Amino acid sequence: xxxxxxxxxxxxxxxLSEEFDCEASKVVPEARFYEDLDLDSIDAVDLIVRLRxxxxxxxxxxxxxxIRTVGDLLxxxxxxxxxxSAK
Numbered sequence: 172x173x174x175x176x177x178x179x180x181x182x183x184x185x186x187l188s189e190e191f192d193c194e195a196s197k198v199v200p201e202a203r204f205y206e207d208l209d210l211d212s213i214d215a216v217d218l219i220v221r222l223r224x225x226x227x228x229x230x231x232x233x234x235x236x237x238i239r240t241v242g243d244l245l246x247x248x249x250x251x252x253x254x255x256s257a258k
Contacts, residue, residue, distance in 0.1 A: 173250075174252055176245060176249060177221065179245055179248050179249060180198075180200070180224050180241070181246060182222075182225060182226075182246070183198060183222075183241060183248075184198040186218065186221055186222065186225070187208065187210075187218070190217075190218075190221060191208070191210060191214055191217075191218070192212075193208045193209075195256075198241055198244030199241060200240065200241050200245060201240060201241070201242060202240060202241045203239055203240050204238070204240065204241070205239075206222065208216060208241075214234070215238075216232075219232060219235055222250070226251075226252070227249070229251075231249060234251065244258070
């Protein structure tokens with residue numbers, strides 16, 4: 172069963188606040204990684220690596236090329252989770 176949008180957002184929020192010192196209240200779907208959360212490209216790669224360890228489906232770097240906001244990341248993780256649970 173795929174995780175709900177709220178569960179995915181909670182996981183992203185937890186990872187960003189614990190590992191990247193982002194204020195949890197700022198981790199909302201509209202938040203932009205670079206401008207609002209002060210993550211750089213190295214942080215973005217590190218985030219992907221950390222999320223790969225936490226989820227039960229495969230995340231590829233190319234899945235993240237167009238991600239600019241937390242909402243974009245939510246959409247990708249929802250799509251990948253749904254595709255994984257459909258197998």
